[in-house]
Amino acid sequence: MLEIPRVEDNGRLGPVNSALVPRYGGAPTYALLSRLDEAAAAGVAPEIKVVGVPFDAGVSYRPGARFGSGHVRQSSRLLRPYNPATDTSPFAQAQVVDAGDMAVNPFNIGEAIEAIQQDAMDLTEDGSSLMTIGGDHTIALPLLRAASARAGEPVALLHFDAHLDTWDTYFGAEYTHGTPFRRAVEEGILDTEAISHVGTRGPLYGKKDLDDDHRMGFGIVTSSDVFRQGVDEIVDQLRQRIGGRPLYISVDIDVLDPAHAPGTGTPEAGGITSRELLEILRGLRGLDIVGADLVEVAPAYDHAELTGVAASHVAYDLISLMADRRATRAAAGEEPGR
Ligand SMILES: N=C(N)NCCCC(=O)O
Ligand SMILES: [Zn+2]
Numbered sequence: 001m002l003e004i005p006r007v008e009d010n011g012r013l014g015p016v017n018s019a020l021v022p023r024y025g026g027a028p029t030y031a032l033l034s035r036l037d038e039a040a041a042a043g044v045a046p047e048i049k050v051v052g053v054p055f056d057a058g059v060s061y062r063p064g065a066r067f068g069s070g071h072v073r074q075s076s077r078l079l080r081p082y083n084p085a086t087d088t089s090p091f092a093q094a095q096v097v098d099a100g101d102m103a104v105n106p107f108n109i110g111e112a113i114e115a116i117q118q119d120a121m122d123l124t125e126d127g128s129s130l131m132t133i134g135g136d137h138t139i140a141l142p143l144l145r146a147a148s149a150r151a152g153e154p155v156a157l158l159h160f161d162a163h164l165d166t167w168d169t170y171f172g173a174e175y176t177h178g179t180p181f182r183r184a185v186e187e188g189i190l191d192t193e194a195i196s197h198v199g200t201r202g203p204l205y206g207k208k209d210l211d212d213d214h215r216m217g218f219g220i221v222t223s224s225d226v227f228r229q230g231v232d233e234i235v236d237q238l239r240q241r242i243g244g245r246p247l248y249i250s251v252d253i254d255v256l257d258p259a260h261a262p263g264t265g266t267p268e269a270g271g272i273t274s275r276e277l278l279e280i281l282r283g284l285r286g287l288d289i290v291g292a293d294l295v296e297v298a299p300a301y302d303h304a305e306l307t308g309v310a311a312s313h314v315a316y317d318l319i320s321l322m323a324d325r326r327a328t329r330a331a332a333g334e335e336p337g338r
C-alpha cells in the first residue's frame, strides 16, 4: 500500500497533505482525514468521529438521503486545516477521524433506529463526540437518545430546519423524518427549557402544528426572523436560552434556501443562506456541544456539488466548535469530556 503523507499538527493526525498528494485523488474520507482503523494503527486516540448514516426509509417525499454521507465526503475534499473565521485549527485541537458508515437495515425502520442508537453508544464509549453526516431526519431520534444517555441528563436542542419535524404520524407511522422531535420530547430526552427550531418557514398542515410545537416547549426562530433581526441578535437569544446545558445540534440541510442547497428531499422557498447558517454556528462558540448531525442531503437533486459543499462546510464549522470546546477544557485542566 502507498504511504499517505498527512498533515501532522500538535501531535494529531490530520488530512492528507494536499501539497504532496492531489486532493481529488484517493479515497474520499471526510476532509481527507484518516479512517478510524488508520488512526488506531498510528496509535492516536480519536476524540471526534465523523460517521455516516446511509438511511432514508423515513422520508415523506423525495428519497435519496441514503446517499448523503458519500456525497458530503466527496464534496469535502477541498476543506483545509485552518479555520480563519474562528482562528482555530480543528484537526490540531482534537483528533478527528472518519469512522465510516453505520450498517442500517433499509427495510425495517425500527431495527435501523435501534442499530443507530447502539452504534452511537459504541462509538462514544471512549469519550469521543460524534459528527453524523447523511441520512434522513429520522436518525436524529436515536442519536439524541445516545447523546442524552452519555450526558446523563436531557439535552438542549438547536434544530436548524425549514420544518418543525414535530408532527405526530405519517400514514400511521410514528418514526419518520417529520416526527423525531415529538418522539424525543415524549421520551423525556430533551431539556424542554432549551429547545429551539431555527430557519423554519413554508406552509403547514394547520395552525395546530404550531400550537402543538409550542406546547412541547419549542421556541421558533423563523427564516424571516434571521433576515429581519440579523445573525447577532439571533445568536444572543439562542445562547441565553441554552446557557451551560449539554447541547445537541441537528442540522437539516433544507434549512438553507434551495438556491444554496437544492439537493434535498423536501425543499421550501425563502430559506437562509449558507453564510447566515455558518455565522450563527460560529456564534455558538464555547457552548457545551455533545454531538451534532447534518441530515437530508439527497445528491440526486444536487447540482455542481452546491449542497454537498454547503453541507461539508457546515460539518466543518460544527467540528470546529466541538474541537475548540475540547481544547479549551483541556487547557483549563478540565475533563476533555464532551
Ligand atoms: N425534511 C424533513 N426532515 N421533514 C420534512 C417533512 C415535511 C412533510 O412531509 O410535510
Ligand atoms: Zn426539513
Ligand SMILES: [Zn+2]
Pocket (backbone or CB within 6 Å): 137, 161, 163, 165, 177, 252, 296
Ligand atoms: Zn428535518
